Amino acid sequence: MTLTISIIxxxxxxxxxxxxxxxxxxxxxxxxxxxxxxxxGSTDATLDIIREYGDEISLVISERDDGIYDGMNKGxxxxxxxLIGFLNSDDFYASSSVLKIVVQAFxxxxxMACYADxxxxxxxxxxxxxxxxxxxxxxxxxxxDGWCPPHPTFFVRREVYQKYGNFDLGFRIAADVELxxxxxxxxxxxxxxxxxxxxxxxxxGETNKNLKNxxxxxxxxxxxxxxxxxxxxxFRFALGKLLSRSKQFVSRPRI
Numbered sequence: 001m002t003l004t005i006s007i008i009x010x011x012x013x014x015x016x017x018x019x020x021x022x023x024x025x026x027x028x029x030x031x032x033x034x035x036x037x038x039x040x041g042s043t044d045a046t047l048d049i050i051r052e053y054g055d056e057i058s059l060v061i062s063e064r065d066d067g068i069y070d071g072m073n074k075g076x077x078x079x080x081x082x083l084i085g086f087l088n089s090d091d092f093y094a095s096s097s098v099l100k101i102v103v104q105a106f107x108x109x110x111x112m113a114c115y116a117d118x119x120x121x122x123x124x125x126x127x128x129x130x131x132x133x134x135x136x137x138x139x140x141x142x143x144x145d146g147w148c149p150p151h152p153t154f155f156v157r158r159e160v161y162q163k164y165g166n167f168d169l170g171f172r173i174a175a176d177v178e179l180x181x182x183x184x185x186x187x188x189x190x191x192x193x194x195x196x197x198x199x200x201x202x203x204x205g206e207t208n209k210n211l212k213n214x215x216x217x218x219x220x221x222x223x224x225x226x227x228x229x230x231x232x233x234x235f236r237f238a239l240g241k242l243l244s245r246s247k248q249f250v251s252r253p254r255i
Contacts, residue, residue: 006081010071011089012040024092112189118150145240174220
């Protein structure tokens with residue numbers, strides 16, 4: 001059976017980066033892709049760039065939204081693929097074989113989700129790696145250590161969203177982390193870690209652009225842990241975060 005994979009990009013005023021994102025999706029060597037772009041009402045040239053690609057993009061939605069996670073939920077509702085993944089408008093895939101690798105993993109019919117590694121790159125020189133987010137296999141309770149998979153590398157079967165829900169808009173800056181806690185910790189869906197770099201992310205994204213956002217993201221993650229009946233320890237969570245973040249700046253991938 002051939003699996004269709006829906007890739008959803010949410011954007012707003014992304015004229016400087018959206019072309020790289022689109023090209024990285026369209027250059028994948030897997031053909032059964034439904035590509036959906038959800039634009040939050042851009043006022044720059046973003047939509048003009050998107051229109052250049054014509055029917056190579058399956059669907060474009062452009063309207064005001066209630067933030068990035070509202071846009072992601074719109075994309076989920078509009079999609080029809082067997083698998084769903086997200087690629088932010090300043091990110092791009094590390095190679096043309098990423099989606100083929102994802103689909104290959106899902107040939108295991110019991111698998112409900114997968115994720116991989118991510119590299120943060122310099123916003124101007126994308127060949128320069130700034131941070132290497134090397135993940136690891138999920139173990140129940142590991143979110144209490146500040147662990148989390150890189151969300152742009154997280155692919156899930158459609159039926160998981162249908163059964164367990166979309167992004168919770170009550171979380172303004174960490175709804176992606178809450179969703180992964182819900183799927184992996186609370187509902188224990190079968191998941192596998194693929195030790196490959198899937199995504200390159202430009203530095204300067206919304207969550208990590210300043211200390212205030214980082215602070216509030218961690219507050220929301222703490223609340224998500226408690227919401228899903230986990231009992232976070234401040235020392236354990238803070239130490240885990242510190243160690244994992246520090247390692248990301250020191251370690252480098254083998255190319």
